[in-house]
Amino acid sequence: MPVKPPAAAGMILAEVDTPALLIDLDAFARNLQRMADFAQRAGVRLRAHAKTHKSPDIAARQVALGAVGVCCQKVSEAEVMVAGGIGDVLVSNEVAGAGKLERLAALARQAKVGVCVDDADNVAELEAAAAKAGATLDVMVEIDVGGRRCGAAPGAPAAHIAELVAKAPHLAFAGLQAYHGAAQHVREAGDRRDLIARAVEHVEATRRALRAVGLEARIVSGAGTGTYENEAASGVYNELQCGSYIFMDADYARNKRADGSGFGDYEHALFVYATVMSAPAPERAVVDAGLKAFSVDSGLPLPWKLPGAQYQRPSDEHGVIDLANCQERVQRGDKVLLVPGHCDPTVNLHDWYVGVRGLGTDRARVECLWPVAARGAVF
């Protein structure tokens, strides 16, 4: 049974049921514009990552501001984006398994669809699936630029796979996937810059190896919200895959800028709204949002505009807000805003975004409800 939305358009904020996933529409719009402006100034393409939001409503806004399309991590996520009207989708991941390959190839009949590969046998599987569907797939060869996750070794091994792609009649060699996931949350700007500098060397080595076999990487794609300025300045990357910039979670905000200051170009625009269900002692408010309302993999949520308050001891459906060092009084029935530690897996827990206009003012109202349409699309 589908989960009912926790709010309706027009409601005042205090009427929203909890826990709910809120978007501050004002901050969100500024974040969207900021990245769009950056990409335009830098002369690089933005292919925003839809794994963050899982929402064609949001993807359409990114495309309207100039993004060439979106990245997805999963075939099922890509299906939701195409069904939602997005015409250019890259599955920024390897796809394994006959059923998934078949669905991926079928999707390429409806939209421009790309996929990543790091293995020769996988190239043959992709070609077979695309041939059977009578479709053409764009293929990016993924190289390991230092993250030690997926990706072929840079240089000749990657170029060899690219050759196989280029020879396959139903595959088009589109370029290199060179995303450094492990660099994104490194705290010091200098360390992130150094990691991306090494990634650039790996890309350059691979481009030389490609040219030696007569191929050119038209697109070099990568970068996330933590490092995109480095990739954009490299002269090598020409497509950015940032996702979290739209929401800016608590963990990304712990990254530091080059001058040592906080990571403040983007604003917190995503919140979990929670109710104090029990306040058994003055220093303790128990809220109705726990491990099923946000992911704690990158740290606990931060109470918003409650200086000194600390969210502690998450359990499945509860969290304790320690008020010992907080001047504000918080009572049973009060509602609080929490900034999630990590936006992507938090979004995936919810069925609806509640878009709020005027958050932080006493005129805060629900303006829209957007389904998290690809929630649970993990296949």
Place this chain on the structure above:
Amino acid sequence: MPVKPPAAAGMILAEVDTPALLIDLDAFARNLQRMADFAQRAGVRLRAHAKTHKSPDIAARQVALGAVGVCCQKVSEAEVMVAGGIGDVLVSNEVAGAGKLERLAALARQAKVGVCVDDADNVAELEAAAAKAGATLDVMVEIDVGGRRCGAAPGAPAAHIAELVAKAPHLAFAGLQAYHGAAQHVREAGDRRDLIARAVEHVEATRRALRAVGLEARIVSGAGTGTYENEAASGVYNELQCGSYIFMDADYARNKRADGSGFGDYEHALFVYATVMSAPAPERAVVDAGLKAFSVDSGLPLPWKLPGAQYQRPSDEHGVIDLANCQERVQRGDKVLLVPGHCDPTVNLHDWYVGVRGLGTDRARVECLWPVAARGAVF
């Protein structure tokens, strides 16, 4: 759009799409029976916790083996259980907010519905909602037995709230909620025993205070999979709220028994099934299950029957299985079983249980698909 099941009944295991949430139906049946037998021998009621499984299919099996009903943590979860045919549901939590109170009271017209309270004003709210619905709610007064989460102070403060409940025309004072959540995952059996011994003292003090005002706690409810033997032996608790015993996750399995041995009465019966999507180096297999396929709040998942293999570095949709110390060969396209660190929030990420018969044999087949019907029911 509802997420399609990753399997169909009759499939062989290897055909199941990934990531998928699997139940080993054989181990699961043994776990169900073991707890049912224990409760019967101990002469206590079992009110199994549905927050673990969120499935009326599973709840019905618990009731068929003697459970008096289920606990839920949320009103929306209780609604799913009642709609699924469960006739006796306790919301083992305080309920705050007009909308939720109204729905709770409406549910009490369809089934026997209980709720917890730890605040005098909340008693008045519950009475108003029940009166408006023309229903009667069973009310358990929650006491803080040491977990420092929700709950009134034991003794006279709790008895005072019970008096208010007893006087309310549409509320029935049903007993005490005395769950010690913080004790469940304490590793040493002696430490868990001591914590529950203190909880028992708090219950006894409260019962004395209740008798002093002419009330009796008919039911004393609490206990989880970590401590239930202690509560059952106390002579004070007469209802157990265990949930995780049906699945036995990796974190509960780290608890030790009184003789120092592992926590082996219950078997691992819940798994995330994952595919190796990339194997770029002999010691590294990247699987397609990450933070959106299981919760890591209580530790990383454990590769099952892959001695020496370690799941590491979870990202949103990936995990790396380190094979440096594993003798088995794992190749791209292989599928692996992972034991989740924490079952409850992991279940809440999935839309379907895939029930497998004969897991661990080469005859493993999908026998049933059960919806995680209350997935996302966090309100």
